[in-house]
Amino acid sequence: MAKQKRIGWKEISQRTWAEIKQDDVFGDAAKLAYYFLLALFPLLIFLTSAIGLIIGSGTGMRHALFNYLSQVMPGAAFQLIDSTMFEVSNVSGAGKLSFGLLAALWAASNGMGAITQSLNAAYDLEESRPWWKQRLVAVVLTVSLSLLIITAVGIVFGGSKVADQVANSFGLGAGLTLGWKIAQWPIAIAFMLLGFALIYYFAPDVQDQDWKWITPGSSVGVALWLLVSFAFKGYLHFFDSYSKTYGSLGAVIILMLWLYLTGLAILVGGEINSEIENAAASKGAADAKHKGARRPHQKAA
Secondary structure, three states: OOOOOOOOHHHHHHHHHHHHHHOOHHHHHHHHHHHHHHHHHHHHHHHHHHHHHHOOOOOOHHHHHHHHHHHHOOHHHHHHHHHHHHHHHHHHHHHHHHHOHHHHHHHHHHHHHHHHHHHHHHOOOOOOOOHHHHHHHHHHHHHHHHHHHHHHHHHHHHHHHHHHHHHHHHOOOHHHHHHHHHHHHHHHHHHHHHHHHHHHHHOOOOOOOOOOOOOHHHHHHHHHHHHHHHHHHHHHHHOOHHHHHHOOHHHHHHHHHHHHHHHHHHHHHHHHHHHHHHHHHHOOOOOOOOOOOOOOOOOOO
């Protein structure tokens, strides 16, 4: 691999901010929020059905999944999702939900398709893949991220149970349990970083990439998403004016705002990766791509 000249974070920050304004990232995040809303419930149906089929419905994994979701999402938005999923489960039944697994997966992949379009804009690319390949990539990414979520929740949930059993069996007290509760968050963040890396690697229509487990964009994207999620949740805890102003519609508005912030974090991370590679290509890095190019040494379209 060719040795790159050093690129400072100040230069990357200036480039990224300029591209965020030029690519209308804030507008694209609003579009992503709409697609995410349409894809959110099918994704949750797919996840809960997959957990029931793969692991079993009596393991407590579904409860653990929603428990961790509640810690990140604003309270009103989570209550809306929780009550809606409860109603869907009661009306449809476990058998019908499992039967509709493929339909839920197809609908959930629409959100990934929207991410693909927005990341192509970050790289200044026009989509060249046929529609079936675009859909296939979206479906595979959706399945991969779902498996990552299930695995992460399984490790954290199973680890908590093991830690409790070991602590009780050997009289280790609450120290081991507390230690695991602290350690579970780095594990969850590691899975999130991998999920972001998969999105940035496979979603945009770029070629001849080198796989990286952690990229600057995925690191910033995950950190930004956690920051805005917890900050928004904290703000609503003290100043929940949406519910007071809009009543029951306030929960929908809060959910849309959280999905908007989620889409914004994903797109900002993509812009950072794109600008780092573009800056590296402009400084002569042999394995980097210019804006608008699908592979190294290719002229921008």
